[in-house]
Amino acid sequence: MKEKEKLVIETAIKLFAAKGFASTSIQEIAEEAGISKGAFYLYFKSKDELLYSTLQYYFDIIEKRLSLYEDQKLLPREKFVYQLKELIETLSEHKEFIIMQAREQAIPLNDEVKELLFRMHMESHKFYRDSLLDIYGKQIKPFVWDLSTMLDGIFHSYMKVILVDSDFDSRDIAEYIMKRMDNLAAGLSNDSPLLSEQKVADLLHKTKALFLQGNSTIYTILHAMKKELENMENPTSLNTSLEVLMEEAVKENPRIPVIQGMLSNFKDIPAFEPYRQEIAALYKFNL
Incomplete structure (x- = not known):
């Protein structure tokens, strides 16, 4: 990515967070980035394309920060706690941008943006699934999708709290969530899974068809x-x-x-x- 392109994306993220997507013009982004409007179009064909790039840029930041711990000699549980901590901190650092996405009704969900959001959603679930399997081993494989779904719900519920009140320690939250996973993993061992691999595959197909509408x-x-x-x-x-x-x-x-x-x-x-x-x-x- 060229430096100017990166500058435009970072400027757009800042302005979108402050003013909202619909209220931010290309002219404002160009002026704030210190380039001409014509130069803007050298990098992005439209504001919609810029939105896609800002989302991809944001997701890339998350991926890079999570990957910091992949090559370190850490036990699976310790690595996952660090990754949860990084995820919490990354989301907290960009909370204005996240809040903007949640409240803005005029964000254009074109096919490309829909596909990107769906792919990121699925990759986050796979990240949870793989991490939980590494931590708890093959004995939880029948329940891993149930457990990852619960983890996703718990994590996002706490993130809503953090976005409103940041007076929490990210490490404490990560550890607390991990302990709740221990409780849930132990409790599931005497039950039957609701989400089997086949059921998840069926749900994925139905969800994708509904979300992307065949596109x-x-x-x-x-x-x-x-x-x-x-x-x-x-x-x-x-x-x-x-x-x-x-x-x-x-x-x-x-x-x-x-x-x-x-x-x-x-x-x-x-x-x-x-x-x-x-x-x-x-x-x-x-x-």
């Missing part, structure tokens, strides 16, 4: 599949299948039998079933 692109779907593969232990053969799918997707006339053949390699893996169904619907064939 997914093949590139978005393949990107999501790639992210899913990164969470698997031995995805070698599936990586090859995904590469072939990507090669076909960019062709002017994709070969349907090749796509069908590659998708068959993902059969019987619940996490990939929604993607298989979406690709089949896009190319109008039955699995």
Whole structure:
């Protein structure tokens, strides 16, 4: 990213947070960034495109801060507490921007923004799921989606409190949430899961269809599949299948039998079933 482009994004975040998206003009952003309006259009075609870039920039900040602990020699629980702490602090530092998104009714949710928000939502759930599996082990695998859903609810409830009153220690909150996860994980061991892998796959498909209203692109779907593969232990053969799918997707006339053949390699893996169904619907064939 060029420095000027970064400057425009950071300026826009500041102005959106202070005035709201609808009340902030391109002229104001350009003046605050110290560039001409014409120079603005060298980087962004519209304010909508700038909004997408500000959201992506914000999510990238979160990803980078969470990744700080990936290569450190920490126990899974300790690493996750640090990551929760970073997440709380990052959200707190940008609370005006978050509050603006919550209260603003005029933010344009075009297809690209919808897809970005949906992808980030799913990636946060996968982050929770993978972290919980690392902490509690395979014995909680049947309940991991229930546990990650509870974690998501608890985290966001406390974030609402923090956005109103920041007089809390981020480390204390992270530790407190983690202890509640211990309680919940222990309690679930004697119960049956509500959210199985298959149920989550079905819900994902229905939610995405409702949220995006059928506007997914093949590139978005393949990107999501790639992210899913990164969470698997031995995805070698599936990586090859995904590469072939990507090669076909960019062709002017994709070969349907090749796509069908590659998708068959993902059969019987619940996490990939929604993607298989979406690709089949896009190319109008039955699995």
